[in-house]
Amino acid sequence: MLNIVRDENKIAQDVLATFARYGFQKTSMDDIGRAAGVSRQSIYKKFGSKEKCYQWTINTYLSNMYGRIFSALNNDELPPFQVLLDVFDILIGEAIEIVSNPHGTEILDDALHATKNSEEDWQLRLRARLAEFIERKNYVSNEKSTGVAFALISAGKGLLLEETSRETFLEDMEIILKSTLDLEN
Numbered sequence: 303m304l305n306i307v308r309d310e311n312k313i314a315q316d317v318l319a320t321f322a323r324y325g326f327q328k329t330s331m332d333d334i335g336r337a338a339g340v341s342r343q344s345i346y347k348k349f350g351s352k353e354k355c356y357q358w359t360i361n362t363y364l365s366n367m368y369g370r371i372f373s374a375l376n377n378d379e380l381p382p383f384q385v386l387l388d389v390f391d392i393l394i395g396e397a398i399e400i401v402s403n404p405h406g407t408e409i410l411d412d413a414l415h416a417t418k419n420s421e422e423d424w425q426l427r428l429r430a431r432l433a434e435f436i437e438r439k440n441y442v443s444n445e446k447s448t449g450v451a452f453a454l455i456s457a458g459k460g461l462l463l464e465e466t467s468r469e470t471f472l473e474d475m476e477i478i479l480k481s482t483l484d485l486e487n
Contacts, residue, residue, distance in 0.1 A: 313338045314362035317355070318400065318409060325405035326356060326412075360409075360416045367392060368424045375435045382439040383479065389432070390475045394458040395468040402466065410462075429455060441483040454482060 320337040321329050331342035334355055338345065349355040374388045397413075400406045417424050433451035436442050442450045457478045465471040 311366040322403035
């Protein structure tokens with residue numbers, strides 16, 4: 303929690319983009335300070351080291367991302383199919399922008415490790431919440447919902463490795479969703 307006016311989530315995104323651009327090793331505290339809109343001394347005061355700042359950045363980014371996903375899955379105002387597209391855009395589409403940077407895959411790998419090691423158990427919560435959503439919206443039966451949720455998440459992650467833009471990801475994810483879900487309901 304930096305003591306500045308900017309939103310922490312935006313700061314985490316900007317700092318994460320800086321790490322993705324230069325890589326952890328070559329990102330300087332000055333680079334981090336510029337991305338956060340503060341001096342490098344402020345970064346040192348708050349975190350004490352680049353490593354701790356990096357951990358905070360990834361954890362804040364992930365916490366915000368999963369919070370937005372879970373909020374989207376609770377949205378009953380949008381059509382359910384749009385909610386699903388929004389969920390996968392948040393989960394994968396936004397990550398394409400990070401991965402497209404020179405050191406983006408390094409950052410993505412660290413974020414995946416942080417997700418797996420999190421006390422929040424985000425991956426299992428996401429799978430369960432997605433399964434509940436697609437069952438509640440009558441896209442699949444109760445018996446299939448967990449497997450379908452797992453398959454959709456896995457397919458989205460697979461597209462992350464192939465796609466070069468967020469737009470093409472969303473087009474392909476729409477094809478996957480339409481071919482996987484019972485859209486008659």
